[in-house]
Amino acid sequence: xxxxxxxxxxxxxxxxxxxxxxxxxxxxxxxxxxxxxxxxxxxxxxxxxxxxxxxxxxxxxxxxxxxxxxxxxxxxxxxxxxxxxxxxxxxxxxxxxxxxxxxxxxxxxxxxxxxxxxxxxxxxxxxxxxxxxxxxxxxxxxxxxxxxxxxxxxxxxxxxxxxxxxxxxxxxxxxxxxxxxxxxxxxxxxxxxxxxxxxxxxxxxxxxxxxxxxxxxxxxxxxxxxxxxxxxxxxxxxxxxxxxxxxxxxxxxxxxxxxxxxxxxxxxxxxxxxxxxxxxxxxxxxxxxxxxxxxxxxxxxxxxxxxxxxxxxxxxxxxxxxxxxxxxxxxxxx
Amino acid sequence: xxxxxxxxxxxxxxxxxxxxxxxxxxxxxxxxxxxxxxxxxxxxxxxxxxxxxxxxxxxxxxxxxxxxxxxxxxxxxxxxxxxxxxxxxxxxxxxxxxxxxxxxxxxxxxxxxxxxxxxxxxxxxxxxxxxxxxxxxxxxxxxxxxxxxxxxxxxxxxxxxxxxxxxxxxxxxxxxxxxxxxxxxxxxxxxxxxxxxxxxxxxxxxxxxxxxxxxxxxxxxxxxxxxxxxxxxxxxxxxxxxxxxxxxxxxxxxxxxxxxxxxxxxxxxxxxxxxxxxxxxxxxxxxxxxxxxxxxxxxxxxxxxxxxxxxxxxxxxxxxxxxxxxxxxxxxxx
Numbered sequence: 001x002x003x004x005x006x007x008x009x010x011x012x013x014x015x016x017x018x019x020x021x022x023x024x025x026x027x028x029x030x031x032x033x034x035x036x037x038x039x040x041x042x043x044x045x046x047x048x049x050x051x052x053x054x055x056x057x058x059x060x061x062x063x064x065x066x067x068x069x070x071x072x073x074x075x076x077x078x079x080x081x082x083x084x085x086x087x088x089x090x091x092x093x094x095x096x097x098x099x100x101x102x103x104x105x106x107x108x109x110x111x112x113x114x115x116x117x118x119x120x121x122x123x124x125x126x127x128x129x130x131x132x133x134x135x136x137x138x139x140x141x142x143x144x145x146x147x148x149x150x151x152x153x154x155x156x157x158x159x160x161x162x163x164x165x166x167x168x169x170x171x172x173x174x175x176x177x178x179x180x181x182x183x184x185x186x187x188x189x190x191x192x193x194x195x196x197x198x199x200x201x202x203x204x205x206x207x208x209x210x211x212x213x214x215x216x217x218x219x220x221x222x223x224x225x226x227x228x229x230x231x232x233x234x235x236x237x238x239x240x241x242x243x244x245x246x247x248x249x250x251x252x253x254x255x256x257x258x259x260x261x262x263x264x265x266x267x268x269x270x271x272x273x274x275x276x277x278x279x280x281x282x283x284x285x286x287x288x289x290x291x292x293x294x295x296x297x298x299x300x301x302x303x304x305x306x307x308x309x310x311x312x313x314x315x316x317x318x319x320x321x322x323x324x325x326x327x328x329x330x331x332x333x334x
Numbered sequence: 335x336x337x338x339x340x341x342x343x344x345x346x347x348x349x350x351x352x353x354x355x356x357x358x359x360x361x362x363x364x365x366x367x368x369x370x371x372x373x374x375x376x377x378x379x380x381x382x383x384x385x386x387x388x389x390x391x392x393x394x395x396x397x398x399x400x401x402x403x404x405x406x407x408x409x410x411x412x413x414x415x416x417x418x419x420x421x422x423x424x425x426x427x428x429x430x431x432x433x434x435x436x437x438x439x440x441x442x443x444x445x446x447x448x449x450x451x452x453x454x455x456x457x458x459x460x461x462x463x464x465x466x467x468x469x470x471x472x473x474x475x476x477x478x479x480x481x482x483x484x485x486x487x488x489x490x491x492x493x494x495x496x497x498x499x500x501x502x503x504x505x506x507x508x509x510x511x512x513x514x515x516x517x518x519x520x521x522x523x524x525x526x527x528x529x530x531x532x533x534x535x536x537x538x539x540x541x542x543x544x545x546x547x548x549x550x551x552x553x554x555x556x557x558x559x560x561x562x563x564x565x566x567x568x569x570x571x572x573x574x575x576x577x578x579x580x581x582x583x584x585x586x587x588x589x590x591x592x593x594x595x596x597x598x599x600x601x602x603x604x605x606x607x608x609x610x611x612x613x614x615x616x617x618x619x620x621x622x623x624x625x626x627x628x629x630x631x632x633x634x635x636x637x638x639x640x641x642x643x644x645x646x647x648x649x650x651x652x653x654x655x656x657x658x659x660x661x662x663x664x665x666x667x668x
Contacts, residue, residue, distance in 0.1 A: 059598050221593060243594040256586035259555060260577040262605030264393050269603045271596030 003028040006097035006310050008063045012053050015248045015318070020053070021069065021311040028100040035102050036085050038075040041333060043097050043307065044121040045071070045314045045326040046155065047219075050247040059273055068096040069310070074111060074120045075101070076333055085110070090333070092120040097310045099330060109281075115289070117333070122325040123159055123299050124288055130241060130274040131159035132284045136167070138239045138272045139215040143168025146209050148228055149190075151219030153180035153300075155325035156241060158188045159288075160217045162297050165189050169215070172208045174201070174224065176320050183323065187298050202227050212236065212265075221245050222253065229258050232265040240271040244318065300324030337362040339402045340431035340644050346387050349582045349652070354387070355403065355645040362434040369436050370419050372409040375667060377431050377641065378455040379405070379648045379660040380489065381553075384581040393607055402430040403644070408445060408454045409435070410667055419444070424667070426454040431644045433664060443615075449623070451667070456659040457493055457633050458622055464575060464608040465493035466618045470501070472606045473549040473573045477502025480543050482562055483524075485553030487514035487634075489659035490575060492522045493622075494551045496631050499523050503549070506542045508535070508558065510654050517657065521632050536561050546570065546599075554579050556587065563592050566599040574605040578652065634658025 002025050009022040031037045052063045052070050063070055073095035077085050082105035085091065090111040095101035111120040122128060134156075141147055147164040151157040152173025161171045161184070173190035175181060176197040184193030192208040194201055205213075205227060212233030218225050221243030229238070246253060262269065277284075291297040302322040304313040310328045317326040336359050343356040365371045386397045386404050397404055407429035411419050416439035419425065424445040429435035445454040456462060468490075475481055481498040485491040486507025495505045495518070507524035509515060510531040518527030526542040528535055539547075539561060546567030552559050555577030563572070580587060596603065611618075625631040636656040638647040644662045651660040 057598070059600075218593075221591065225593070240593050240596045242597070243591075246591060246594055252590035252592060254588040255591045257555065257577075257580060257589045258586060259552075259559070259574050259603065259605070260580055262574045262603060263576070263607060264391070264605070266393075266606055266610060267604070269593065269596060270601070271593070271598070272600055273597060276600060 001028045001100070002026070003098060003100035004307055005068045005099070006307060007066050007068055008053060009065070011055065011065070012248075014250060016050070016053065016311070016315055018311050018315065023308050029102050031079055031081055031102045034081055035104055036077055036082055036091075036108065037079040038073070038091060038093070038095060038101050038103060038108070039078050039334070040073045040075040040095065040099055040101065040307070040330040041090070041117050042121055043071045043073045043310060043328045043330055044126070045310060045317050045328060046127070047242050047244045047247060047318065049314060050318060068098050070094060071097050072121050072126050073101065074117045074125075090117050090120070092125060097307060099307060118301055118303070118327055119292075121327060122155065122301060123292060123297055124285055126274055127155040127325060128159050128288045129277065129281055129284055130156045131163055132288060133274055133277040133280070134239050134241045134272055135160050135163050135215070135217060137277070138270050139217055139237050141167045141169045141215050145169045145214035146172065146211065146233070147215040147217065148172045148174065148205070148209065148213045149217045149219070150174045150224055150228070151242065151244065152190060152193070153183050153188065153323070154219060157217070157219055158183070158299060158324065159297065161188045161190045164215070166291065166296060172205070179323050183300060187300060189298075196224055205231055215239065217241060219244060222255065226255060226258065229261055232261065232267045234265055236265050236267040238267065238269040240269060247318065302326050304328045306330075335362040335434070336360070337432060337434035338641055339433070340641060341400050341402055342387060342397045343399070345389065345399070346582075348584060350384070350387065350645070350649055352645050352649065357642050363436050365413055365415055365436045368415055369438055370411055370416055370425075370442065371413040372407070372425060372427070372429060372435050372437060372442070373412050373668070374407045374409040374429065374433055374435065374641070374664040375424070375451050376455055377405045377407045377644060377662045377664055378460070379644060379651050379662060380461070381576050381578045381581060381652065383648060384652060402432050404428060405431050406455050406460050407435065408451045408459075424451050424454070426459060431641060431662075433641060452635055452637070452661055453626075455661060456489065456635060457626060457631055458619055460608055461489040461659060462493050462622045463611065463615055463618055464490045465497055466622060467608055467611040467614070468573050468575045468606055469494050469497050469549070469551060471611070472604050473551055473571050475501045475503045475549050479503045479548035480506065480545065480567070481549040481551065482506045482508065482539070482543065482547045483551045483553070484508045484558055484562070485576065485578065486524060486527070487517050487522065487657070488553060491551070491553055492517070492633060492658065493631065495522045495524045498549070500625065500630060506539070513657050517634060521634060523632075530558055539565055549573065551575060552577070556580060556589065560589060560592065563595055566595065566601045568599055570599050570601040572601065572603040574603060581652065636660050638662045640664075
């Protein structure tokens with residue numbers, strides 16, 4: 001059997017180009033003892049993947065040239081030599097941008113039939129879990145806090161704002177462009193939305209956060225974050241989830257040195273990775289599912305059709321062109 | 335009665351000059367009901383005072399032009415209308431660069447006769463307490479950690495290194511010049527000393543911290559900190575105690591944006607102020623005193639004679655010219 005894959009063809013310099021990727025067709029491996037063959041339904045497109053395309057030292061090894069691009073994937077079990085999985089089961093795992101993948105059961109999580117498969121990549125998957133653990137474990141919001149989110153209409157940001165409201169906080173979302181701005185307050189329940197492309201962000205932040213920023217959940221970094229860091233409240237917590245404005249830089253961008261502000265505000269800046277919380281995913285997923293079922297978590301997905309378009313979807317996502325969680329549909333459930 | 339004071343004569347632009355200060359003589363106020371008249375023995379010279387000379391928003395209000403320069407002072411009670419204090423008692427408080435000060439008892443802490451007065455400004459005063467709470471509460475070292483300290487031969491840094499050793503850590507101190515370098519390992523028990531003025535700091539850090547930096551206690555900031563931040567270990571804690579390299583800047587210096595490293599290392603950068611721990615000073619001082627008595631805490635003082643020389647001592651301290659805790663002797667105990 002032949003399957004399609006998107007492999008890394010060249011290491012992007014600056015902004016990735018479609019030619020940095022290649023669509024290849026290869027023989028699908030036969031699953032060995034204990035292994036499972038999965039057919040992809042949707043593959044995910046997320047900012048962290050930019051880091052995996054680079055050889056810079058990071059928390060995970062780089063994707064090699066010619067190797068399948070890594071991604072979260074939700075798919076259907078085709079063949080299984082593991083009693084825990086049967087053909088037809090929907091599963092999610094780090095299976096990459098490819099039609100077929102062979103994995104061990106320990107690398108897969110089952111998606112219940114009641115859950116739409118795309119949610120396993122979104123609110124009930126890595127992005128929802130990132131929002132949950134980043135906000136609650138690192139940001140530690142308490143009722144009455146003002147929580148500012150950058151990339152607030154993105155896959156993670158849209159969930160963060162709603163979780164912060166559930167925690168009794170005032171929420172201020174920052175995103176780019178009129179569509180996303182409308183979604184911030186219209187869909188994701190932000191108390192205030194700021195369009196960084198159109199608004200005077202500094203003035204808008206000042207007006208929206210008269211008592212300062214208690215929690216800043218940062219997906220973006222760069223100059224936008226400089227403005228927020230200058231408005232921290234006493235004992236503020238800054239959650240560094242992503243720095244998407246910086247990911248295409250070959251060398252670090254220069255910015256003002258602001259660490260002295262942490263003394264003034266007795267504030268904390270902390271980075272985290274959702275995978276460190278894997279032992280606790282089982283705590284978070286039922287809560288997220290319950291909030292979804294109760295209509296307390298709304299979400300938007302931005303679906304691109306066809307595995308061959310994953311690179312384009314990825315490049316567009318880095319530019320902020322997606323409206324909601326960026327996904328690529330590979331196949332319909334069989 | 336007439337007393338001498340050093341007042342702020344002009345707001346320093348960049349590095350302070352002696353002409354930014356003025357020595358004045360004024361009538362000493364008569365203590366009112368419940369008040370205490372204190373004659374200064376030693377006044378302290380510390381980096382945070384640079385912030386008080388500026389009008390930039392900070393954690394405490396600026397010293398006004400013509401106002402006595404704020405400082406920790408250890409002195410002798412001359413007159414007291416508070417039963418808790420008697421003439422001859424030695425006390426410490428934020429009494430400023432002046433010969434005589436009037437204060438309420440709540441603003442003073444008694445120094446036991448067994449304690450040399452200068453220690454109330456050093457290891458058993460604000461600097462020792464800064465080291466204690468910054469390292470143990472913010473840095474949270476555990477045995478086996480590698481702890482790097484910038485400004486390691488300074489008033490706070492010399493204590494931090496020794497406290498980290500008491501906590502079972504390996505300690506790496508960074509300071510400038512051969513005298514301080516000798517003190518790092520010779521006096522303060524650092525396992526490794528690095529002279530940032532003479533050594534290849536990056537190479538020296540790499541050699542000294544083969545498993546990365548678990549705790550970075552930062553008194554200095556700037557390019558030195560950039561080098562340390564690039565060597566953090568997983569779950570590293572960066573304690574922002576001071577940023578003395580930045581205090582003379584009129585606008586923030588530019589440096590590489592490195593917050594993305596916090597994701598890679600799941601690391602935390604946190605600022606603190608020792609005054610927030612005032613309710614717990616009574617916990618720390620007996621411990622510091624016991625370690626001193628047991629010979630487990632060594633210290634060096636750099637004493638300048640004469641209140642009139644406080645500005646010069648301050649300017650020299652900002653330049654790193656002091657070897658140990660910078661103090662100004664105002665008078666001998668009477």
